Amino acid sequence: MKKTELKGLDISLYTEKLNNELEIYLIPYSNKKNYFISYATHFGSDITSFTDNENKTHTPPLGVAHFLEHKMFEQLSGEDPFTFFSKTGTDSNASTSYDNTQYICMGTKNFKENLRYLIKFVNTPYYTDENVEKEKGIIAEEINMYADDPDYKLGMKLRESLYKNSPRRIDIAGTVKEIYKITKENLYDCYNSFYKPNNMFIIIVGNFDKDEALSVIKEELDSKEKSNISDVENVIEPKEVNRKNLTIKEDIEVSKLGFGLKIPITNLTLKDEELDLYLNMLTNILFGSSSEFRERIREKKLISNIYTDWERLNDYRTFYIMASTKNPDKLLEEIVDELNDLSLPEKVFERLKKVWIANEVKMIDDIYATMYNCFDDIIKYNKIITNRLELIKKMNINKLNDLVKEIDFTNTSVVKMLSKNVKDKKFKIDNLSIEN
């Protein structure tokens, strides 16, 4: 195992790569009670079409990665993994994203057995016509639940506007219509293509013994052969946004504004984690909680809440602003003004560096935040960034000024979600008599 210190944070990372190329990341803590294990694959909803090793091309229904994640919990033995973990009070869960699927367990006891079980259940798919059919109602309700959230809908509409071809246009869980088409064969095709040691990794954070962890992982996974990963269809995404403006009407009381900036990064001077740090700094100065922009829109009563985020897609970075506002046009004007007349004072830049350094130390105190951040690093950069504190300290305003010259701030999409007039809600009361 290779030991690397997370510089300035009093914690170490141990890494190992098995012969079959499975990556292992271990971050043990001496003063915590819980451990947190994640076993993950680089397979998510971004992959919609692929050609397997026998040269057969598959285009499964949308939402297949998420469907597969649900069905991973089905076991030949009939034992439900939730039940196994519950016996020792261990929490378990799974999640699917655009670019990964992960299976996790969190607990305080039974570390070795739980780690072994987590690996085993993810390594043994058991899909039948019957159990695939049964899941459709559950997932349909999951899709319906998200579809009812206006903020979620705004995000989806904004992605549709920003991307022309990318699967990011579609909900990770797919659509109700598509998931009803999924068969057990679809699931096996995907599983056999992407759930391979050379496409997967394990990360553990918290209270555990690193040698014990490594020996369990080796016992369970060393003998697994690596094999070629299926050829994923490369979806070509144009540099321009798909649609500049969209206005929709929804059953909401207060309107919403979605704003997206799409940045192609292939021609930018800065790369990888350094690029992401500077992009974050840029929007933190412009739109962060202590920005002049925020104060201005607050004084003008233009927002009740606002949310900003960066998204990463291969050769693109997109920046999102989403807000509830009584006046979407005015708010949009303010955003555009801010981007047309960039002001990046060095004093603010240095103050925010200080904030970021403090936040890194705070983050390491919390194993869940640490897990989340390290997982994110692996997905983004194929490694955990161990010198982030140094990278932040070294940040220089000139580099930021150079970067903004390379960005086209007019490559944007806007979605306005307005309130449609709704008639008075029906209201009915009926008394059912139920035997108590």
Add this chain to the structure above:
Amino acid sequence: MQVIDKDLGSFKVHLIKTDLFKTITMKVMFHTPIIKEDITKRNILSDILLTSSRKYATRRDLNIKSEELYAADIYTSNQRIGNYITTSFILQTLNDKYTEDGNFASSVEFLHEIIFNPDLIDNKFKDEKLELVKSNAKIALESIKENSENYSIIRLKEEYDNKSSVSYRMTGYLDDLEKINTQNLYDYYEKMIENDYVDIFVIGNINIKELLLIIKKYFKFRKVKKRKKSYELDYHLPRKKVKTIKEVTSNNQAKLAIALSISKLKDFDKKYSLLILNIILGGTADSKLFKEVREKNSLCYTISSSYSRLDNLMIISAGIDNINYDKVLDLINKILDDIKKGKFNESDISVAKEYYNTLTESIVESPARLINESFSEKILGVDSLEKRKENINKITKKDIIRVSKKLNIDTIFLLEGGD
């Protein structure tokens, strides 16, 4: 871990010294018996105190100051705890070891500035600041239905018992919002500082002697107070017939919320048996509701139950398809009946106990949860962690069956999906 509790007459101090964290967390809690008409005012008050202060003219200035203190986080929360409403001011900042000497003391001074030096003119809050906060609150209140799950629970509690404090909307009310002005808000602020019960919690690698000096320097309250009203709500009179209310929305998914009233229980059952019953019923992904309604019958994605000892109330909630309403209700009734008839295993109980034990073991992982634990033990009179563990392990199948018979479906609220 070293714990010190001090009653300073006009307020109480609870200090937890531990090297588990690189941060120091301070929580200043103001409690008073809850009055429905005051909830909105209290929300506006905590918002306006975080908008500006005597020394910092804008929200931006406040944010810049907290950034300069190495990202000292300050936020507020308003919470109903049984019969009380609690406004908390929370400060979380890095230990000086990771910043510079005096940074923590300066952060406390900053917290003091926010709580005790409001931005006033002629002994009133400023018009323009109040308007700002009110306009934001108005938007939030108007869009309350956007979170349909929350909304269905709010409506369920109102239909369950609109006289009880359990039904009060912690989001506040539009009518009350209109009535707030710079004068009556300031009067209310003064009343809160003067009359509320105050608890100050601090956790981190602290120097207790120094910290007490800092606290005494920045926190001064005049009145000596004793809490009279109990935190616990009275028993709800059972209904003869189940009350069912349906409201229509344009959503895809319907939200079902069910209130179960609880008849009078022994102290042990209230504190322990019902807690375990709730975990078995709908507390986890291994619970009866989750297994039967979701896994076996594919009728929902989310379903769970929750139990509040102070409120004497259990709630079941699920996101379902309208057309399955009867089926889901029948299943829930059957699951409750089965438990009453003892149709469950010893292993269900041992799994629930393990789940509870892991939850309590994890308390030390988070400063916020350690403070909550301290609050529950010191103020709400909850048993100590060891005592709780001991009592939980005593629970038998008989106990679970006995308490399950005291549960009755009282009110059903369905937020129907549209067509």
